[in-house]
Amino acid sequence: MNKFGYSLSPASVINLDNADKIKFKELIDLEPDVLKCMACGSCVSSCSAVNFTNSSLRSAILSLQNGLPEKAYEYLKGCMLCGKCTMICPRGINTRRLIISIFQTYNFKK
């Protein structure tokens, strides 16, 4: 795949061929709510951890869809599971369970 070499910012390439669709399916089976996300970002705006990190459930879900689980981990590693995003989410997503499920399916384990 061609990378366009602009020097100001690194090339951001999404290669969907690398995305592990089976893993994402597993995640859907475990927590179907992941499909409800419309990437509005309410979860990020309410997040407790966002004061200190770049935590973002919204970006994590997008990263998973784009086949970038490592990036998703970076977005979720600071989560304290406080549950504010669950209260805020306009789609009624069970975000705490979704976050735990992502850790389980993508094997982010100690």
Place this chain on the structure above:
Amino acid sequence: MRERILGGYDNFVLPFMIGIVFIITYLLIGLIRVIIHIPGPDRKKLLLSFVNPSAIYKNIRDIICDCLIHVKIFKRKAILGYMHASIAFGWFMLIVIGHIEVALYVPQRNGVLYYPVFFRYFVKQEGDITLRGAFFFFLMDFFLLLVLSGIGLAMYKRVHSMALGMRRTTKPGFADRLALYCLWAIFPLRLLAESFTAGISGGSFLTKPMNMLFQNFLSDDMHILPTWWAYSVALGLFFIAMPFSRYMHIPTEALLIVLRNAGLKVTKIRKGFAAAEIYSCSSCGLCIDACPMNTQKKNLKYSSVYFIRFLRRNRTKKINKIAEKCLMCGKCVALCPVGVDSCGIKRAQRTTVYNNLKYDYSYLTSVSHNPPTNTNEEKKSSSILYFAGCMTHLTPSIIKSMEKIFESANVDYQFADKDGGVCCGRPLIIAGKADAAKEIINKNTELIKASGCTTIVLSCPICLKVMQEDYNLKGINLIHHTQFINQLINDNKLKLSKTSDSLVYHDPCELGRGCNIYDEPRNIIQNIGELKQAQSEKLESICCGGSIGSLSLTYDDRTKITQNSVNKLLINNPDKIITACPLCLKTFKDQAPVPVEDIALLVAKNIEVA
């Protein structure tokens, strides 16, 4: 009174002996296994409780109140309590008096296990009846009648449970059924056996007339032995079925009381203290009616009673499913007649699943007490620290109100997390990520100690609960804002104007059942408006549905719980719902047909300006 059967033995005692030897061996092995799995420091605590007189007194009192008389069930519903107490206490007295009789009349048979049970078969009455003999016979018949009345109620309850105050009861398993039918059979059979023998051994107001009645059409003494055989078989079968049935709670409950009074907590799932709790569950099913999830029939299978049943059977998949579903509101624990802390076991189970998930809280090092933007306004010397908590930041009305209250009462305070702080750690603990929680707790403790405060006022009951339970904050007074406001009112620092509103108070789970705070918020509300009753209050308050306890409950299921909870609150048509937890406030606000306010907001609105 003299021995009738020489040698004091007949073959019919064999089924009973097999049963009793089996159960005693089983219990001994079980006891040793429980003690082996209790960790060292806890074992020391247990030993200490055996030499401490006040602990011994407490143990004996609790065992008598809970195991024999069932005070807790009496308080809930008298007839249900009578049913349990009559069987437990009556049976206990039958055993005790049986032993006294043996000791008095045939002392040479002391220590023979079966002798007191089948006493009337082995003895015969000679000549005149002594007053002493008649007295014990009367007691025996009296307690037998007491047990029989309880058994009768129990049978009636099987067909019509609502009459005894239970909407739903559990579905018994095979061993449960076997033990249940044996238990039902034991005492009527005993009555029959003793009645047939009453002509020889003597009897009292129950057995003697029965004997005379039978003699009219069953004069043959051949009936004696078969009924004693049947009685013995029923007893033996009951003891053999017991370890696999719900009736295991009879011996285990006493052990649980001793362990609990020694201050032990669940450490391993299914082992040690947890095993004592699991086997103490009597499968009575009071938790089914208690569970807020059970407004929907499909959720019945997630009740605590089934969770414990699957734990006994070691069905990991089902155990995990229920453990994740539970709201952790604690109502089933509060209402459990045995006091099984099923929420604690569920938390331990979650830890086995989720504690190994990765996390990275390295950013915590950059968090420091008193963000520099605020240092000018805040006075370092103030001894009161206000800790709002994550959820309160979602409901800024509480923070604004608290600021107003602090100001009106002229209280100096520091704001711990004005620009958002670190989570208290309870959500992580509840989700089973214990190690991650520890890191956060350590950080928060460090921040709190750095502030130099002596009192922390919290707006969120979840934070309050975790700080009381898991933080090491010696010398620091932890109070909820309801307690704080109530104190201000009592000290006349805060004057409130009375309104004509009628208000109903919702007890948040973590504040009520969690921290035992019921009266302070009600007291505040009575200062402002008319306090109306809800259908289920205090200990029996129903979760708002927004609890962070549940991991897998979906939004739709939560909505159903919220609606049910709101309906129970509005039973007396109040103008407003008042609560004291930001989470409950947020959950109710979207769904209640009347305004919902936090108690802080209610107070802030009604402060009388001097």
